[in-house]
Amino acid sequence: GIVIGKKGEDIEKLKADLVKKTGLPVNINIEEVKKPELDAKLVAESIAQQLEKRIQFRRAMKRAVGNAMRLGAQGIKVAVAGRLNGAEIARTEWYREGRVPLHTFRADID
Structure with a gap:
C-alpha cells in the first residue's frame, strides 16, 4: 500500500521518526480502506x-x-x-x- 511500503519498511521508518521526535514509545495501527x-x-x-x-x-x-x-x-x-x-x-x-x-x-x- 501507500503507507506501508515494501514489507513494512515505511511503517518502521515512520515509527522511528516519531520516536525520535517525541521521545515516547509509538504504536501504529494501519487499516486498509477496501x-x-x-x-x-x-x-x-x-x-x-x-x-x-x-x-x-x-x-x-x-x-x-x-x-x-x-x-x-x-x-x-x-x-x-x-x-x-x-x-x-x-x-x-x-x-x-x-x-x-x-x-x-x-x-x-x-
Missing part, C-alpha cells in the same frame, strides 16, 4: 491531486462521482470552490448524483 472510491477524504484528495495536475475540474468531479456510483454508493455530492480554471472571480460548482439526505439523522453520510 473501497477508496467510497471514502470522502480519499475522493477529495484525489480530486485535489487532479486539479494540481491541471486536469479540468468538471472532468475530475464527474470521474469521482461516476467511480463512487459504480462501486455502489447510494448518492454522492462533490463541490469545488475557488478560482476555477484560473478565472479572476472565484466561484463554487457542485455536482450531485443519487440520494444525499443531509437532513436525515440516521443517514450514514461520510
Whole structure:
C-alpha cells in the first residue's frame, strides 16, 4: 500500500521518526480502506491531486462521482470552490448524483 511500503519498511521508518521526535514509545495501527472510491477524504484528495495536475475540474468531479456510483454508493455530492480554471472571480460548482439526505439523522453520510 501507500503507507506501508515494501514489507513494512515505511511503517518502521515512520515509527522511528516519531520516536525520535517525541521521545515516547509509538504504536501504529494501519487499516486498509477496501473501497477508496467510497471514502470522502480519499475522493477529495484525489480530486485535489487532479486539479494540481491541471486536469479540468468538471472532468475530475464527474470521474469521482461516476467511480463512487459504480462501486455502489447510494448518492454522492462533490463541490469545488475557488478560482476555477484560473478565472479572476472565484466561484463554487457542485455536482450531485443519487440520494444525499443531509437532513436525515440516521443517514450514514461520510
